[in-house]
Amino acid sequence: MWRFIGLRTLQAIPVIFIVISVTFFLVRAAPGGPFDDEKAVSPQVRAALEAQYRLDLPMHEQYLTYLSDLLQGDLGPSFNYPGRSVNELIFQGLPITAELGFYALLVAVGIGVLAGVIASLRPNTAQDYVPMSLAMVGICMPSFLLGPMLVLIFGIWLDWLPVSGWGNSQGDKILPSITLGAMYAAYIARLSRSGMLEVMSQDYLRTARAKGLPERVVVVKHALRAGLLPVVSYLGPAFAGLLSGSFVVETIFQIPGLGRFYVQAAFNRDYTMILGTTTFLATLIVVFNLLSDFVAAWLNPRLRYQFSNKQ
Amino acid sequence: MTEVNAPVPRLTEAMPKGVSLWQDAWVRLRKNKLAMAGLGILLLVIVLCILAPWIMPYGYEEQDLALGATPPSSAHWLGTDTFGRDMLTRVVYGGRVSLAVGIIATAVALLVGVTYGACAGYLGGRVDAVMMRLVDIFYALPFMIFIILLMVVFGRNLLLLFLAIGAVEWLTMARIVRGQVQSVRQQEYVEAAISLGLSPATIIFKHVIPNVLGPIIVYATLTIPQVMLLEAFLSFLGLGIQPPMSSWGLLISYGVETMEEYPWLLIYPGLALALTLFALNFFGDGLRDALDPKASKD
């Protein structure tokens, strides 16, 4: 098993490296620098700023210095928030985004798996059609549509829930979490339904029933394991999606998280901020994908055995 | 290359015709009410969008500043926006762009993905291993973030948008096609074709592709809504389609800004997007169930 983990981790490193490099050069290649939009600055001030942020060095030197800083965990100073470093800003926004992501994931997995499994138990009946139709709605209503609609209905017309902020007023975490998680709940519902349906027709379930096991046990003890495997594999991409979805949700609900910083940094051409956040987020995604692969492999006894017994 | 499916010769004309798998699938599809409804809606939307310049009562850019934003009325079925522009026209024109992006980008992904996947699947061995390893590496890259970056950096370029979206979608297409090609290639009728002495080109076109077509069509149909969502997402963030053009995503972002006072500016574009996505997904699901009876629920 360790060999498998080691191999995959090793494979992930060049990916992260590519991410960092590509981002670096892309950003630098963009027309317009970080200070273009500022009120007119005198050339000397501009030169001083550029020197302070090391923009006057040749490209490859900037790259190498950046990399070495990176290895030490320093993501550099922000361009647009003078006096504050990227690290600071990331870690300010991170907990909020993490909490949002966590609740959204809870919504997605909790509702998704429940709906999918229930639907799969009685295919082609109301028990199946209702959850799956709702799931279809979730897939067809992206977060930037669902969010505003929910805000309109629950926040403005019915006035039940607050429409912005995070942690400021009672219940203001509900709408954003649902908005972000809904689409993934829908995907997970469909995945778990099809996974379960495939398992339910397997021979070994017939064996389990022939032993006299009640249907409840057959489903939970014998079928779930195999049926939910596709969901576990999906968690990696879902994480990536949740992260990018947070950009939109945080914008709509005015949540001061990492996503909103990122969007602003992109607009303001805040080099180090873009670079730092992209690197950070991308690395996070790669790591999470890796973890999800590991869990999926671990759950499959054949792989587990193979990788621990390889000479 | 010999053409065997020529017009049926005389002696066999009197013989009862068999029911091909495509015909079988079409019958099954017709029975699926939801899928047919989806198809109907799709056709309606497409026709509307194509005929828009001729049938829309108002011009796309026609402003009436004195009017301002008004709720739906008999003159303006979907109301007007803050510049007095007719919403029905704007929604339909927005649909033209959204659908165009959806179809074209999917076509790009299809072209690249099918070629890549078919080669890898058919050639197998070392070539296949290398090609798929490349796909794996690309897969691990967080594309969403890159696309955002790309659009921010080079932005405002429709071609780039197509390429960026296509670049994300071709990977999954390649994987699926490769899987299908591999499994067909291992079928015994392909071995039989080889033992008959057919050339690889004939085998690919006559034996492999017809049997791989089904899943590819299904997946392509299901990719279009994915692409449309992606474009809408980017446009919403201001990174996709730029004015003076507009797409549903852009319209929705305008609608969100004023949703409290003029909710119809949000609701109608949103409904249009959601409905079209619905139709595409239901139709795609129906296609999948029709073409692969094993995958269907009963």
Place this chain on the structure above:
Amino acid sequence: MALLTVDNLTVYFHTRNGVVPAVDGVSFEVNNGETLAIIGESGSGKSVACYSLLGLIPRPPGRIEAGTALFEGKDLLQLSEARLRRVRGKGISIIFQDPMTSLNPFLKIGDQLIEPLRLHFDMERREAWSKATAILEEVGIPNAARRMNAWPFEFSGGMRQRVMIAMALITEPEIIIADEPTTALDVTVQAQILKLIKELQVRRNIGVVFISHDLSVVADIADNIAVMQNGVFVEQGSRDQIFKSATHPYTQKLLAAVPDSEKQPSVPGARTPMVEIEKLKVWFGDSRRGEEVRAVDDVSLTIKQGEILGLVGESGSGKSTLGRAILRLVNPVAGTIAFEGRAIEGLNARELKPLRRHMQMIFQDPYASLNPRMTVYDTLAEPLLLHKIVNRKGLDVEVFALMDSVGLARDAVLRYPHEFSGGQRQRIAIGRAIATKPRFIVADEPVSALDVTIQAQILNLLLELVDRFDLTMLFVSHDLAVVRYLSDRIVVMKEGQLVESGSAHDIFTNPQQPYTRALLKAIPGKSLLSGNLSFE
């Protein structure tokens, strides 16, 4: 007193296309210490009949229309689901057909074994575990204690079936239903499992219902036999009654379908070798990492013109690979293959093409060997046009001639493969193989996937075609009785190597090698085979 008395069991399936009478008024008895064999081809309803006793059929479409099944004083067909569950796995257990898919791959063997004990007897885990270990030993699994912690995929097919048997026995049931338990196993393994079931039955005085499609399999173990066709028992009686004095035409047809005669040797004469293989090696996998699979390992043999050579072996013996290698569908890593005197192992595709029309193959799986998108016409016309056997004008005539040769009705010419049965599809495949008027045909287990009565038809068709078109054939099979029926000479393969070869008669009456002897000993129902056979 019988353990189980079934009377007038009737099960219909109410599908969208109409009502299917799967089981139509079936009655039988099961006594302890006795084996009742239910014989039927696919679709006869034999499995449905037994599963419905325990309520294991899908019951929206399925419905038990009538009948009683008395077991331990209660009518099983009237029991509630909760009560029925108490009989399943405790009073009556089932052993299923495919050991590869019948065990949960995500649970350890031990966990699956103890389930019935904990469920039905509320046993403590530790006690259940040791009972399970003991029974695992009883069914012949070595190192039982350690194996309890193993995963299913660590076991071979035969071992898995033993585990299934253990799982069925662990609650000491009165009756065991064995649903084709050996169909998916190799011949030698099958013999072991049959013996095991018989031993366990005697030792524990259980009643066994043995479902099978193959009369020869049950010839040695059945006490009573019921023959089923289209949902009814057409004949029922003791083993001797059925085998010696069957009255119903269907039973007689089944009995006749067992290939029990030896082929009459054809007139010997100087015959030229058509295919000569010298030290052939076909290896797969990565030799550098020692992961290679030696599918064919140093095999030399000759096939003479006009003869049928039977190639016998169990799974993994390399027999299919050898057939494919001759046709250059896989490539050898070493050795030579000569076809009509010409070396073909090194030829490229272009050079091979003109030769291909002379050597063709008939594949095992009639469902996979035809392109589902091509009509019969297309499939038969393809080789005709490719090798220019006829031009466009003569196509129709030739296609119809081919269909006549293989016994297909002409009006089927425009239909698609999925509209035919397995036997008919195999006829189409045979038609395709002989279309180019080849001189040599490799038949790779062409009847293994077919029902017994259809098997006989196809075998006879092959014999007829070989005779009529003066073909040479390599007939690959795992079924010794079938091989004996068809072949002039026989070679035996094991794990990639040639073990023995000789005339059919010699192999069967005087086998030299221990493996050959083991194979012969394992033939089920050998008492049915006529002729002077020696097995010791």
